[in-house]
Amino acid sequence: MYIGLSSLRTRTHFVFPTLFPKPKSSIFSLLTSSTSSSMSYHKELAAAKKAASLAARLCQKVQKSLLQSDVQSKLDKSPVTVADYGSQAVVSFVLEQELSGDPFSMVAEEDSGDLRNDGAQDTLERIRVLVNDTIASENAYSVSPLSAEAVLAAIDNGRSEGGPVGQHWVLDPIDGTKGFVRGDQYAIALALLDQGRVVLGVLACPNLPLAPLGVQNSASQTGCLFSAVIGEGTFMESLDGSSPVKVNVNPTGNPEEASFFESYEAAHSSHDLSSSIANKLGVKAPPVRIDSQAKYGALSRGDGAIYLRFPHAGYREKIWDHAAGSIVVTEAGGIVSDAAGNPLDFSKGKYLDLYKGIVASNQKLMPSLLKAIQDSIDEKAASL
Numbered sequence: 001m002y003i004g005l006s007s008l009r010t011r012t013h014f015v016f017p018t019l020f021p022k023p024k025s026s027i028f029s030l031l032t033s034s035t036s037s038s039m040s041y042h043k044e045l046a047a048a049k050k051a052a053s054l055a056a057r058l059c060q061k062v063q064k065s066l067l068q069s070d071v072q073s074k075l076d077k078s079p080v081t082v083a084d085y086g087s088q089a090v091v092s093f094v095l096e097q098e099l100s101g102d103p104f105s106m107v108a109e110e111d112s113g114d115l116r117n118d119g120a121q122d123t124l125e126r127i128r129v130l131v132n133d134t135i136a137s138e139n140a141y142s143v144s145p146l147s148a149e150a151v152l153a154a155i156d157n158g159r160s161e162g163g164p165v166g167q168h169w170v171l172d173p174i175d176g177t178k179g180f181v182r183g184d185q186y187a188i189a190l191a192l193l194d195q196g197r198v199v200l201g202v203l204a205c206p207n208l209p210l211a212p213l214g215v216q217n218s219a220s221q222t223g224c225l226f227s228a229v230i231g232e233g234t235f236m237e238s239l240d241g242s243s244p245v246k247v248n249v250n251p252t253g254n255p256e257e258a259s260f261f262e263s264y265e266a267a268h269s270s271h272d273l274s275s276s277i278a279n280k281l282g283v284k285a286p287p288v289r290i291d292s293q294a295k296y297g298a299l300s301r302g303d304g305a306i307y308l309r310f311p312h313a314g315y316r317e318k319i320w321d322h323a324a325g326s327i328v329v330t331e332a333g334g335i336v337s338d339a340a341g342n343p344l345d346f347s348k349g350k351y352l353d354l355y356k357g358i359v360a361s362n363q364k365l366m367p368s369l370l371k372a373i374q375d376s377i378d379e380k381a382a383s384l
């Protein structure tokens with residue numbers, strides 16, 4: 001099954017009684033009753049939610065009227081749009097404003113290189129206007145409009161290499177650019193590393209319905225903001241503003257009840273390998289294919305029970321593609337590991353060193369899932 005926006009809009013049986021039942025604890029009460037170690041991320045969490053929400057507003061505006069000229073190709077042939085750059089500039093600007101005075105380091109996907117080339121002036125001007133309009137819409141920052149140079153500098157604030165020492169923000173300004181361009185799912189993914197560990201993650205998913213996948217209808221509201229702080233659990237709220245509700249992964253230990261997520265793009269993850277693993281495990285449902293870390297968000301609230309990702313040989317995963325998503329799932333009670341069950345190590349710079357791929361699930365399914373994965377990998381190797 002492919003979950004794009006169009007198919008999401010046409011489903012009928014809606015059963016999400018109160019979209020946001022009265023929360024048992026709000027983010028505020030939760031943070032005030034938390035342990036001293038996680039208390040220290042209160043300010044960072046508020047800043048991250050604000051930054052990702054504002055960037056989501058910019059992306060939504062662009063996605064509604066995306067022009068062919070808004071989409072460029074990077075050196076590796078992957079797409080990048082004015083919204084990727086604009087989102088990165090907005091997140092960088094908001095974090096600096098909200099956390100001014102603190103040392104600032106950010107590892108982000110985009111850089112200003114191509115925008116400084118001759119012939120990129122029109123694109124840069126479009127980004128500058130988008131960024132300034134978005135910042136002005138917040139009414140909270142009394143700054144004069146940013147110049148083109150200031151926008152380029154904000155984008156380049158994301159040039160850190162990360163690593164095991166100190167704090168580093170990790171940003172994917174649009175994860176799932178291909179989905180974004182297609183009009184489907186994407187996410188703004190922002191995480192904080194502290195001494196090499198992910199301690200906070202925020203995922204803004206503007207096109208993800210608030211109701212669970214498969215049960216929403218055309219009237220369902222879309223736009224979810226997931227947030228997680230280490231030791232505090234995972235919360236979901238509407239991007240339009242609502243009280244956060246705590247979410248948990250699907251607890252099933254029965255593969256027949258479990259559905260699994262994978263990339264929409266077959267070039268990003270082997271669909272054949274996932275299907276062999278699902279068969280071995282006894283999963284009955286067809287794969288749910290969605291772009292971006294929206295998969296981690298959906299998994300954290302129990303829409304499915306498994307996420308499988310097996311990039312083709314030679315591809316190296318980047319930390320910004322998994323940092324926010326992984327803490328959103330682990331704080332909701334799930335497990336995220338490589339295909340051998342090793343935890344992901346975000347302390348090695350921009351890249352993740354992995355065995356074969358990434359897998360996320362709940363505590364009960366993980367042991368048999370890892371076995372099915374290894375059996376499928378061995379079978380594939382023997383058939384070559």
Ligand SMILES: Nc1ncnc2c1ncn2[C@@H]1O[C@H](COP(=O)(O)O)[C@@H](OP(=O)(O)O)[C@H]1O
Binds near residue numbers: 176178263293312321
């Ligand atoms: N050949 C490849 N194999 C695996 N992942 C890839 C890939 N090419 C690009 N990607 C990554 O897949 C991400 C999208 O994930 P998904 O497949 O879950 O939608 C992209 O993020 P961006 O869109 O931020 O560039 C990109 O980093």
Ligand SMILES: [Mg+2]
Binds near residue numbers: 078079109177
């Ligand atoms: Mg990209």
Ligand SMILES: [Mg+2]
Binds near residue numbers: 172174175176321
């Ligand atoms: Mg990405």
Ligand SMILES: [Mg+2]
Binds near residue numbers: 172174175176177
């Ligand atoms: Mg991206």
